[in-house]
Amino acid sequence: MDSRYAVSPLDGRYGRYTEPLRAHVSEAALMRARVEVEAEYLIALADLDATPLELGSDTRETLRGLYEGFDAADAEVIKQLEVEGWKDYAATNHDVKAVEYFVRDALIESGNREATPWVHFGLTSEDVNNLAQRLMAKPATEEVLVPAIREIRDALVAFAHDYAETPMLARTHGQPATPTTFGKEMAVYAARLGRALAEIERAASGLSGKLAGASGTYAAHHVAYPEVDWPAFSREFVTSLGLEHNGLTTQVNPCDDLQTLFDSLRNANNVLLDLDQDIWLYVSQRYLGQETVEGETGSSTMPHKVNPIDFENSEGNLSKANSDLVFLGDYVTTSRLQRDLSDSTVKRNVGAAFAHCLIGYEKTKRGLDKVAPNEDVMLEDLNANPEVIGEAVQTVLRREGDEQAYERIKALSRGKRATLADFRELFDDLDVSEDVREELHALTPAGYTGIAAELAEDV
Structure with missing residues (x-):
C-alpha cells in the first residue's frame, strides 16, 4: 500500500520508524502467535499419557514449521478463511477459528487427518488469544522498545561523562540558581531512565498466561479426562512459552500484568518528556547548539532557523503514547462477569501505543x-549572574558563626543584580579572618558546582 494513503501516520508518514514493530504487533504477527499456541498445544496434548493422540517427529516438525516459517502467504490464507472462505471451508467470520482451520488443513495436507479433532481441543478463543497477545508484547518490548530506550540512556551517560566538568547556570522556578554542570544534569536523566528500564524489563518478564477454558474451570478438559491434573498441565504449557502461569481466572486472563507493563513504559516516557522539554529550553537559551543538515529547511519563512523539531516530535508522540497506555491499562483490566468482548478491539491498539513510543524514542535519540x-555561552551566562554565589557566601558565614549571614546576602542581592565587585566589597568589610576572606574572594559562579563532576562521572 502506498504509505501516503495510510489512515494512520504510524504506517504512513512514520512507517520507516515503526517498521521494526511489524514483526511483533501487526495483525499478521497476531496470526503467527495464535498458530504457535495452537501448534504447541497440540504437541503438548500428544505428550499426555491420557490421550490417544500420537504425533511423530515429522508431524511435529510440520506443526512448528507453520509458525517458524509463517509468511505473508500464510497470513493471506488465514484472512481468506475468516472473511471469504478457502478451499472447502466457508468463511468463519471468526479470526481464531480461521487459525484452527489453517492448522487442521496443514495436518490434512501432511497426511495426518486423524490428528485434526485435537486441534483447539477443550479451548476457548481467549485461551489462545491471551497467550498470543503476550507472545507479541513480550518480544516487542524486549527486542524493540527496550533497546531503543537503552540507546538513549547510553547517549545520556556519554554526555554525563564528556561534560562532567562543564559548568552551567541552574534555574529553579525559572530563575538563576546554584550552578551545576551539564554532565551532572544529563546524569540525572540517565539514572532515571536506567531505573525505568529495569521496571520495564521486570514487567515484560512477568507477563502471565492462562489456559483454563470457557469459565476458567477446566470444565471441557476435565469432562474428557477427569484423571488428568489439568492445572499442572496448563502451568507446564504456559511456562514453556516463556510466560508465568495464572491458574485462577475467569474466561479472561486478568490483564493486571499488561497494565503493569503499560505503566512501566509510561514511566520511561515521562522521564523522556521531561528530558525533551529541558533540551528544548537549553536550545532556546543557546546552551546547546544543533548540527545543521545540508539541504534541510528549518522554517518556511525564516531561513536562519534550526528548530529542535526532533525533541518536539518526540514530545508529541510520547504524549500520545501515554494517553493510549493509560486508556489501555484502565480498559483491559475489566470484563463484565466471566467475559465480554469489548476489550477485543481495544487490545488491537496495543501495537499503536508501542509505535508512538518507538517514534518518540527514535526522535529523542536523533535529537541528542x-x-x-x-x-x-554557558560560561558567559554564569558570569552574568554572580549573585548565585550568595548561597555559598552565607553558608560560609554561618559556619563562622555570623547570625546575620543570610540577611546580609539578601540585602545585597535579592531582586537586584549584584556584581562580583559588590560581593568583594562586602567581603572586605566583614569581621572574619584573612583565611576566610581569601576563601570568599576565591568564590566564582563557574567554580561553585559542588561535587557535580563526581556525580556525573559516577553514573
Whole structure:
C-alpha cells in the first residue's frame, strides 16, 4: 500500500520508524502467535499419557514449521478463511477459528487427518488469544522498545561523562540558581531512565498466561479426562512459552500484568518528556547548539532557523503514547462477569501505543545525536549572574558563626543584580579572618558546582 494513503501516520508518514514493530504487533504477527499456541498445544496434548493422540517427529516438525516459517502467504490464507472462505471451508467470520482451520488443513495436507479433532481441543478463543497477545508484547518490548530506550540512556551517560566538568547556570522556578554542570544534569536523566528500564524489563518478564477454558474451570478438559491434573498441565504449557502461569481466572486472563507493563513504559516516557522539554529550553537559551543538515529547511519563512523539531516530535508522540497506555491499562483490566468482548478491539491498539513510543524514542535519540553544549555561552551566562554565589557566601558565614549571614546576602542581592565587585566589597568589610576572606574572594559562579563532576562521572 502506498504509505501516503495510510489512515494512520504510524504506517504512513512514520512507517520507516515503526517498521521494526511489524514483526511483533501487526495483525499478521497476531496470526503467527495464535498458530504457535495452537501448534504447541497440540504437541503438548500428544505428550499426555491420557490421550490417544500420537504425533511423530515429522508431524511435529510440520506443526512448528507453520509458525517458524509463517509468511505473508500464510497470513493471506488465514484472512481468506475468516472473511471469504478457502478451499472447502466457508468463511468463519471468526479470526481464531480461521487459525484452527489453517492448522487442521496443514495436518490434512501432511497426511495426518486423524490428528485434526485435537486441534483447539477443550479451548476457548481467549485461551489462545491471551497467550498470543503476550507472545507479541513480550518480544516487542524486549527486542524493540527496550533497546531503543537503552540507546538513549547510553547517549545520556556519554554526555554525563564528556561534560562532567562543564559548568552551567541552574534555574529553579525559572530563575538563576546554584550552578551545576551539564554532565551532572544529563546524569540525572540517565539514572532515571536506567531505573525505568529495569521496571520495564521486570514487567515484560512477568507477563502471565492462562489456559483454563470457557469459565476458567477446566470444565471441557476435565469432562474428557477427569484423571488428568489439568492445572499442572496448563502451568507446564504456559511456562514453556516463556510466560508465568495464572491458574485462577475467569474466561479472561486478568490483564493486571499488561497494565503493569503499560505503566512501566509510561514511566520511561515521562522521564523522556521531561528530558525533551529541558533540551528544548537549553536550545532556546543557546546552551546547546544543533548540527545543521545540508539541504534541510528549518522554517518556511525564516531561513536562519534550526528548530529542535526532533525533541518536539518526540514530545508529541510520547504524549500520545501515554494517553493510549493509560486508556489501555484502565480498559483491559475489566470484563463484565466471566467475559465480554469489548476489550477485543481495544487490545488491537496495543501495537499503536508501542509505535508512538518507538517514534518518540527514535526522535529523542536523533535529537541528542545533533546537539552539543555551547560552553562559551554557558560560561558567559554564569558570569552574568554572580549573585548565585550568595548561597555559598552565607553558608560560609554561618559556619563562622555570623547570625546575620543570610540577611546580609539578601540585602545585597535579592531582586537586584549584584556584581562580583559588590560581593568583594562586602567581603572586605566583614569581621572574619584573612583565611576566610581569601576563601570568599576565591568564590566564582563557574567554580561553585559542588561535587557535580563526581556525580556525573559516577553514573
